[in-house]
Amino acid sequence: MREQILEVDDVSKTFQVKAGDVTAVDRVSFTADAGEVTTIVGPSGSGKTTLLYVIGSLEKPDSGTIEVAGHNILAPSADLIDYRRESVGFVFQFFNLIPTLTALENVMLPMDILGTSPEEQRTRATGLLERMGIDGRLLKARPNKMSGGENQRVAIARALANDPDVILADEPTGNLDTATGQTVIAILSALAKENGKCILMVTHDESILNVSDRAFHMTDGRLSEITVRQTRPGDGARLGG
């Protein structure tokens, strides 16, 4: 039996704009398990990213509860800084690597913020980049010297730096060509299967549904589960270590 790691219950988020209130997330409830890839698909502006940011504590919901590994992150006593550091890892469409840092330094950064010793940072970051298939010669390369696929793999390594329970991926293939996108999806899928991570992806690319264990469709802030016919995990997604 799979362990339920994420539970979102009746979460709503409304933005106030000039034209009036816009409900980006409307009473959304779902769960996600460790070792599974959960995908939320939907058109642009449907509220997918907002939901992801609410789960990642980058946005505060108006109502509802979110439990990650049994902890209510919206409780007044919750330490959201620690939560962001240790429990979740983000993968963004535009990679969001720090341009002045090398691939290795970008992966070391979350560990540095957490207070990990420099030696351990280096060892773990090198290992993660190796698992992501980043050539050793690229360790000292800056993001502008790497391809989109390489950047996204560095971003995934960074998301894994502090060994979080949940990886939140926002359109991880949105800025990549099809082949590279498939490789990235395969990596994320392998992370779920081999490392027991809970992968929550939001995308408008419905082809990703093929590798998902669970899938939801989001329209106008509302979530509805859809049945997926899972194919085997993506080619070339075998992770080392």
Place this chain on the structure above:
Amino acid sequence: MRSFHRGFRSFHRNYTRNLILVVLLFVCLTFSMSMLAVKLAADSQVETIKATVGNYGEIKVSSEYQMEQFEAEREKSQAERQAEARSMTEAQTFVNRVENLVPEELTDEFSQDEYIKTYDKVLESMVTVPGITNTSLQQMFSMRQGDEGPGSGGLGGTSNANMFSFNGNTNGASASDFSTGAKKLVSGAFFTYEDYQEANPVVLIEKNLAAENELKVGDTIEAQISGASGADSTIELKIVGIYETVEAEGQSQEGGTGGQAFNPAGSSFYAPTSVVQKLNATPGYLSLGSYYFDSVDDTAALKATFKAETKGTDGKYTFATDLSDYQSIADPVIKARNTSMIGLAGALGACALIILLAMFIIVGGRTRELGILKAIGSTNRQVIGQFAVEVLCICLVAIILAMGVTALIGQSMGNWLLPDTGASTSQQTQQSGPGGPGVMRAMSGEGLYKQGSRFNFGAQTQQQEAAKLNVVYRGTLFLYGVLILIGISLVGMAIPVLWITRLRPARVLSME
């Protein structure tokens, strides 16, 4: 500590952008530090000038009053004057004698003012010394007699070739000529304050005069009491010291063989004021009260006190200070200081503006980075710390360079800011020019007792030296540099602090 490392690393990594900012700040900071160095040098110079000039004043009969007396006397006919002299009582004679002197009571009262540091009572009088001839006067008489022809009457009945100038002070060493180095004691000792208090009949004599008359320390001379006759009409004065005239000798050497246009050597004796008062028959009266006070800044307060104390004297007495000398010497330096302060304020303002604008652009350009840092768990404090280190590094590099360059160009900036005072200096020097003993000029309203001797021969050099700015690197400049560094860094931090605390990572990370 980790934020420090990240900040330092970020400063190092963004070298192109930071270099531009460092250069901009360096230019402004160099100007600021140079202006500051000039200001500090000017402050120091003003204090030096204050210690030398501007803190001297004297109470004397005003030149306006003297002029009035002179005009009134001139309007009288010869017959009127003779009749007046014949009918004068002893009391009237005394009043006439002290007409141009200052009551000791007044000078004593003024000396009680809290600002007064030193006080001297000065009285100069022409006194007859029967046994000694004043060669200067003798030569003058011969010249006049030659000009006027035989039987013309010379200089009048009251002058003779045995008359000498007697300078009275409360203490020999405090006499202006000795305190300024114009004259120097070569043997014996100065008369003391005790000599003044007890009216001991002692005197200082000039070296050449002593040699010509075979006088030495311990010998006595006899001096005539003015207007007295009979057995008690003289006072026997004991020679306690012999002096030489330094400046006159110096001038003679500089001028070569033809030098020595006027040498007061030999015509002056120095004695306690109380003794000179006896010889002049004017007890309780002085030529002037001479004062040194704390600073030129006290002048206004002292003038107010003097005005209150001399109320009802109808402007007969004046409290003359060397304020105008102070102003003429210090004004260029003060102007340079004021200009430097304006320059400093402007340059610091420019520094603040540069760092604010630069940080606005830099932080604006790194918004995504800030969002990422917050998204992966950095606290506001960590991110601010990182930026603080970056800003501090930028400012530190700029100010170190600026301090270095300031050491090189500070003096040039000082010279550039200092107004050219060459013309006014030489003009003033010509006005003060070489002259006789200070008290004579002071009494005649030409200048101050102190000024007469102090600004005689070395005046031009002194004023030129005073009007120079010695812009040197001093500890205070370094401290101010550190303060400026902190200040500029804090200003520079304002934008990142506001930006970081208000930043919502979700908004930033959603942007393409």
